[in-house]
Amino acid sequence: MYVLALVTQKGGSGKSTLATGLAVAAMAHGERVALVEADAQGTIAKWKERRTDSYPHVDRIVDPTDIDPVISRLEAEGIWLAIIDTAATNNVLAMTAIARADLCLIPARPSPADIEAAIPTLIAIRRLNRRFAFILNQTPTRGGxxxxxxxxxxxxxxxxxPFIAQRNDHQDALGAGLGVTEFAPEGKASDEIVALWDWISKHLIMESPDHEQAALKTAC
Ligand SMILES: Nc1ncnc2c1ncn2[C@@H]1O[C@H](COP(=O)(O)OP(=O)(O)OP(=O)(O)O)[C@@H](O)[C@H]1O
Ligand SMILES: [Mg+2]
Known part of the structure; x- marks a missing residue:
């Protein structure tokens, strides 16, 4: 099972929106996906309450010591991808999520303040020796x-x-309990999330230790 964590201490950068959008986009590829909410704010739990589809399942975590057992259970249940949404803080819970992730995703809006605010999270990720990628989110659709x-x-x-543009479909999908690819499948927001999932899935698999082991065995 692969674990993705959406992390940055900057609030409102799009962690929860991207977590739901990517989870649904991955499910559309036939993957077994679960969401893990490590944020007392409950954005994902509220999204799930509005959702009629019973998938993806959502686990809420309050205590950092719960992450390992939840991840182990999801793995035992045959989940292929767990996506952890974290709070806008570098608290112990967020650090535990980072430590458990195969790939940390750091959304940032295209402003110096947002990028600077992501630096403490980046330092923590580097200290924990985890892989990471930035996602430029809420980019203007024109210029700038x-x-x-x-x-x-x-x-x-x-x-x-790709960069993820500022588009109403993301907000409306969150409000409707849908992934943006379900809300407006023909829209540009949907296209961008599908392409982003494609990028992420390739990086998750190609750079995972399992893949490196398999490549090593083939070479020997
Ligand atoms: N690409 C986008 N286009 C339009 N709106 C977006 C986009 N990404 C996020 N939003 C909106 O921005 C707001 C903040 O997003 P979100 O709640 O996902 O951020 P967050 O990082 O999870 O925030 P927090 O740190 O408070 O948990 C929400 O209203 C969300 O719908
Ligand atoms: Mg959030």
Missing amino acids: RLSEAATSLNSLGVLAL
């Missing part, structure tokens, strides 16, 4: 400051593609 933000993030580490 994008290349500067992309250059800053690229200089700090890997930047996932």
